[in-house]
Amino acid sequence: MLREGRLVGPVVGLRYQTPTCSGFTDGEGRFEYRDDEVVTFSVGAVPVGTAPGAERLTVADIVGGVHGDPGRPAGTGPGPANIARFLQALDRSGTSDGSITLRSGTHEPAGDRLAGSGHGPVRPDPQEGIPAAIVDAPGAEPRLGTVVLPSRTPGSTLVAVVAAPLNPLDLVIASGTFHSARHEAPYVPGSECVGVVLDSDRYPIGSWVYAECHASPATPGTFATQVLVADEDLLPLPDGLDPVLTAAVGNSGTAAFMPLIENAALRPGETVLVLGATGAVGKLAIQVARRSGAGHVVGVARDRAALDHLLPLGADAVVELRTGESVEELAARLLAASGPVDVVLDGVYGLPLEAALQVCAPRARVVNIGNPAGATAQVPAGLLRGKQLTLSGFAGLHTPLRDKQPALTWLWSALARDELQVEVRTFPLEELPTMWREQAGSPHAKCVVLPGNADRPRSVPIRPEQTTVTPAPVLPGSAPACDRPASFAGSPDAGESAA
Known part of the structure; x- marks a missing residue:
């Protein structure tokens, strides 16, 4: 007998499949199944979870190890919290009521990860790849286009970009005048981001990470909906942090x-x-x-x-x-x-x-x-x-991310205790060309790109089993416990973000 279940939240637009039924959860989170069938949920090719069909399911129910993934022992795999983070990073509902809405286009970039040849991954065809900003030549402003990421290989992680700061470093590299890098061929700029793991051998799917990226024609940067990053250029984030502020204090x-x-x-x-x-x-x-x-x-x-x-x-x-x-x-x-x-x-x-x-x-x-x-x-x-x-x-x-970890730990801990004031302006990827010009004129806030959603993302969820952040180290004898980015037009109000 055909039955109807509901994925509470609701979670809308999630792909589901049983031996006899398939489709996407509707506006109420509903899906169809028959008696004794197991329902598999996914985002593109990324599995979210599996559970026996029921009238009411939660994310915790469908994550492997909770309800009947016989090939995975209980307590292993991404876990409900990480899967929830993964879905929240892809959420386009713009609400804070617990509902999650995935658009139809989410399933291709997140799951299929269209692979490029590895030779100049920037493609002119807007029908291919994922949305990205592209700098065509030294001195050019970025334009909105698409990029086909190289296939993920061992030692790298695919990340859904949630918040990517626009740094003076990005502008000076694109200008062709930077002392350490000049790119003659088109490339995707962007040097850092906070995001959610989509595919990795080292980091759990759905986990939040801080990433650094050395953008080049062969290595697309962070001003895209997704970025491929070497494992050593990622750091897991503590719980409870605001993704935008966390990104803003990175570089x-x-x-x-x-x-x-x-x-x-x-x-x-x-x-x-x-x-x-x-x-x-x-x-x-x-x-x-x-x-x-x-x-x-x-x-x-x-x-x-x-x-x-x-x-x-x-x-x-x-x-x-x-x-x-x-x-x-x-x-x-x-x-x-x-x-x-x-x-x-x-x-x-x-x-x-x-x-x-x-x-x-x-x-x-x-x-x-x-x-x-x-x-x-x-x-x-x-x-x-x-x-x-x-x-x-x-x-x-020129400083490895591992050497920056103590500094980032201090900064993240200070953010968690509301001890740092950071003013930010968020904007969608399509507005990057305009914000690029404003950055050159020293705006009175830190500019942060939200490639997947123009709305401010929710904070990094707090796992019930881990609710504390390691306190920032305080120097012996120290006191107890708005941004205006720099210009490169000769205004000595700030530097090159330590490029």
């Missing part, structure tokens, strides 16, 4: 934390000067320095209105850069605001750095992360040796 957060805490070895009570303080990295640097016990924190940038927003973030003073000002004049104003400086996080280079060196205390540490104010700066030899300064550079692009 920018590590470029603030690692130079201050690891390279400069910031000590409690020291004075910190942040050059380019109103950019994405700079605003996070102000907060990292304050939360790590800095005694005095000073932000420096050109935009007076944006500088005023640094005071609630933890800055003790701010200094506005003035057009036509000399090194000596700027140095005098810096000294008045900061006194002798122990640590300089330099996101601008050029004249502001020259002035900052003048106010450095003996044995001060200076770390450069960008150079929008100029490619050169004069460093007097007598000043360098006389004060015994340490001058170094940090490049996130």
Whole structure:
């Protein structure tokens, strides 16, 4: 006898199949089956779960090991929480009532993973592949197109992109002027994202991850609905994090934390000067320095209105850069605001750095992360040796993700405790060309692409068996416990996100 069941939520548009029936769950989550039949649910070729037909099923019921996948022992496999995350990442309902709606097109990219030849995967045919942004040549703005991903191989993971930040690094690489990469052939840009695992040998399907991607013509980046990433370039996410904020503090957060805490070895009570303080990295640097016990924190940038927003973030003073000002004049104003400086996080280079060196205390540490104010700066030899300064550079692009993990753990823990303020603007993939131009002009928020959904995604679900996040490490003696991305048009408000 033909019977009707319902997948509660409801879960709409999920593919189901029995020996005699097949189709997609309808607007009420309904499916058909006959007596004694087992129902298999999937998204494209990705299995979601299997259960004996019943009038009412839940996601927990259909996940293998719960109801009758004889080939899988109970307690193994993705688990209900990961499958729920997987489905939520694909949800297009735009609601927060627990319902999940999958559009018909979801089943092809998520399951079939149209494979390319591996030779220049960007294809011009809009009927092939998955939606993606494409930069056709150095200096070109991105356009919306499609990409056919290479076949997944052992050692790589296919990820559904939920949130992908637009970083100054993406713009400078696309411009063809970056010091470490230039792409003559078309490619998909995007250097990082937060997403959900679709296929992997190492990570559970449906699990949330942070991913880094070295985009190139042979390796499509994160400005697409899916991305293929090497396993070592992924980190599992703690539970309960906002995916958009988590993505927003990736590149920018590590470029603030690692130079201050690891390279400069910031000590409690020291004075910190942040050059380019109103950019994405700079605003996070102000907060990292304050939360790590800095005694005095000073932000420096050109935009007076944006500088005023640094005071609630933890800055003790701010200094506005003035057009036509000399090194000596700027140095005098810096000294008045900061006194002798122990640590300089330099996101601008050029004249502001020259002035900052003048106010450095003996044995001060200076770390450069960008150079929008100029490619050169004069460093007097007598000043360098006389004060015994340490001058170094940090490049996130050349830093393995495993080395960034302590910084990311600190940042994610701070986010989980609502201890970091990060202003973001989200937008769909089709608006990337417009946002690309706004990024070049330094918008007053962190721009984050939502390739699959223009609506803000829900937070990473909390598993009942794991509800805590490892606390961020606090330096001995440290204090207890809005973004404005950088411009590359010469505005010294922020650097290259530590490229």
